Amino acid sequence: MNILSAVKNTAFSAAVTATLNYLEQDPEQNIPKAMGLMDKVLPDGWYEGQRAAFRKAIEEKGNWYQLLLKAYQLDTGVRKTFFQNFIINASLKGGALQEEIRQREGCNIPWAILLDPTSACNLHCTGCWAAEYGHKLNLSLETIDSIVRQGKELGTYMYIYTGGEPMVRKKDLITLCEMHPDCEFLSFTNGTLIDEEFCREMLRVKNFVPAISLEGFEQANDGRRGQGVYEKVQNAMRLLKEHKLPFGISTCYTSANYEDISSEAFFDMMIEAGAMFVWFFHYMPVGNEAVPALLPSPEQRKAVYERVRHFRETKPIFSMDFQNDAEYVGGCIAGGRNYLHINAAGDVEPCVFIHYSNVNIHDCSLLDALKSPLFMAYHDGQPFNENMLRPCPMLENPEILRDMVKRTGAKSTDLQSPESVDHLCEKCDSYAACWQGMADTLWQNSKEK
Known part of the structure; x- marks a missing residue:
């Protein structure tokens, strides 16, 4: 039996579930034994690197081990549902089906789908790419349900809401959790609309995680x-922690705040507040009103790169730096390779920061969108650079995005103020040139280590 067949086998799922139930009995005592059980269950070669990393963390009982123990302080039902949906449905069974369809269809199939339930927001943040869409667009409940149903047929069980502010539509978000209990839903949110009532709803449905x-x-x-x-954010985190709910932090680093967000004090604050993960996003100069001065200098980006990696080894919180960690995922993950984005108007975009598209989900299937010209240009061009610290076809390789958009005839999806690809990429040209030398040095040092 090959890997794909083994992972899709019913006995395989039962064995993984039994291992997770074994951990529930006495986490601190049984966690060290868990990887031995998982090695017997998982096919040879399946997630081998990740398994080795977990095994090492457990043996050393360091910060990653402490993070795993923190998971067992969460609400039991929420934790069990997360493990089922994230580990078994999204990563193991879903991952096997995704790979099978990739091979059959010859296109990218995403592990996660990002979508905007609404373009409305109760804030207006400086440099927010979402603000460029306007505030009057919405994906209907029926449309989002259709996207999820189509996604599950492709093996996609992870759905991430962006916006706008997704929590403007709290009721619909909870309804979707009820409609698809086998999926995990994560939402980027400014946190100001999280209250006691919504925490109780999260406990009830068990498959919603705010970032x-x-x-x-x-x-x-x-x-x-x-x-x-x-x-208000501090209050939201306090409520989530009191209700034993998992949550994380999303932070955009700029030339103005990079010191704050990469400091030990900031990491300690997040951990004390109860956050399980933190995602770092590099500022992107998207939109005609973007502020290029907020782009970090090479020295500032290097500081974030080094500090995040240091604290990853010393602090019990899962951290991912989406611009500096491309080596762990083989470069750019957009274009459906690992994820895609559907905005509130239904435009299917390769990335939340790339506001160009050939197709709209109201007019075509999800699979057809993945085979559209711009998505196939991503599929055929990835990785866009052998240096994994220069992964993006916009920020570090703007000449590539220019070519893909023009060659495929993709149109701007910004209905408020359409931005030409030349205008966008011109803001990245000097940044890419300045970063190249630093990136090459850091990448060479990383490979030598």
């Missing part, structure tokens, strides 16, 4: 998001 946007401490955060937002 709260935070740009540093109070001065840095409220300078971008508005006065009083930091205090």
